[in-house]
């Protein structure tokens with residue numbers, strides 16, 4: 001029988017949340033194990049150290065332990081291992097409602113178990129009988145939904161310190177922002193040095209909401225299905241599932257959140273001549289990603305030129321705390337408006353980079369990239385679009401992306417954000433930088449999606 005570490009070697013790279021799929025895993029070890037429940041089923045919190053070449057990343061796993069495995073838990077199975085004197089099944093406990101409830105109970109009671117500390121925001125009622133079920137969302141971490149009351153995000157790859165998602169959400173909740181779900185609690189691991197490592201965030205669940213990605217892709221499908229009279233290109237505004245109005249409102253919500261972030265975390269003025277560090281970082285990422293993904297190489301000169309053009313900017317630039325990884329999957333349309341999620345920054349960046357102040361147009365650029373993704377991602381699905389049809393649909397994709405880009409930027413500027421139209425050089429460099437990041441992200445996390453950002457580079461670099 002294999003050891004748990006051996007089983008994890010092959011199990012981890014199959015998980016959506018595992019961020020190192022572009023490199024072989026050399027070794028896995030358990031560096032912290034905390035028993036949250038003894039018996040059958042049992043629950044242990046594990047911190048795993050995963051070694052890949054010179055890099056060692058830490059991931060967390062809530063490991064369920066059972067002698068017999070019910071079918072509902074089977075999707076999380078890691079394998080059978082010798083433990084506590086007998087062979088037992090070990091599995092990812094997010095699939096086991098008998099165990100997920102223990103997390104909510106620990107937050108409710110403010111429990112301390114070994115190095116784990118659970119916190120509850122005072123005054124928030126928590127019904128500990130609610131079972132937690134995993135979401136089916138396309139995401140980098142894992143989340144559990146408890147009834148229609150709470151959602152608990154388990155950060156998978158761990159980094160030292162307070163996670164920026166918790167830090168920013170606490171600040172915006174305190175400010176009474178209507179555009180973030182209220183924080184209900186969190187939990188962390190406190191190391192021997194007293195430093196916390198945020199492990200999870202419990203937030204208000206926004207019921208009946210749909211995320212921006214689903215809405216946008218539905219709109220794109222409707223638009224692709226819109227009939228066309230010979231020689232007359234249809235107006236995307238007249239398509240049944242038009243997203244333009246929502247894109248404009250999303251732009252406005254984004255500007256309001258930027259205003260609140262500036263008020264909470266401050267604004268510093270960066271002189272154009274001080275942008276050299278930023279350009280250097282953009283160029284370094286470009287070189288690194290092109291090395292790993294040769295298909296990026298033909299675009300390197302055009303992208304590099306767009307970065308260099310930043311040296312021609314004039315006037316001080318306001319830098320502030322931003323979302324940092326802004327896209328359509330990070331926004332929910334609730335019954336009352338747009339809600340922003342996941343202020344964790346880009347998961348493929350270092351913790352320092354994730355919290356570094358940036359120009360607010362960085363988020364605008366992220367969302368514009370997302371419109372490009374939504375407009376073209378169906379092209380990568382050969383069951384939906386044959387290579388010939390993909391060519392014919394390109395004009396439709398272009399029109400959809402353009403309409404929603406404009407609407408979003410209009411909403412953003414009208415609500416008081418920096419006018420994107422007046423900062424074309426900066427916006428272009430930020431958009432290309434985001435596209436390069438996406439190529440790295442897709443190679444490491446979802447290799448089958450790699451053609452999506454690669455294909456859109458042809459358009460971006462021609463603009």
Ligand SMILES: Nc1ncnc2c1ncn2[C@@H]1O[C@H](COP(=O)(O)OP(=O)(O)O)[C@@H](O)[C@H]1O
Nearest residue numbers: 137139140141151181204205206211329341342
């Ligand atoms: N407060 C919430 N209410 C309802 N659904 C949510 C909430 N927070 C997250 N979700 C759902 O979970 C998905 C992933 O959340 P997110 O915070 O972006 O996680 P990740 O960091 O793993 O990408 C979202 O796209 C959304 O569908």
Ligand SMILES: O=P(O)(O)O[C@H]1O[C@H](CO)[C@@H](O[C@H]2O[C@H](CO)[C@@H](O)[C@H](O)[C@H]2O)[C@H](O)[C@H]1O
Nearest residue numbers: 138139140325327328329346347369370373438
């Ligand atoms: O998991 P996070 O939401 O923190 O962000 C990472 O994963 C995203 C995908 O889940 C990725 O976003 C890219 O794909 C989206 C479609 O799935 C698209 O809307 C985004 O524009 C595109 O960047 C994101 O880059 C990554 O950091």
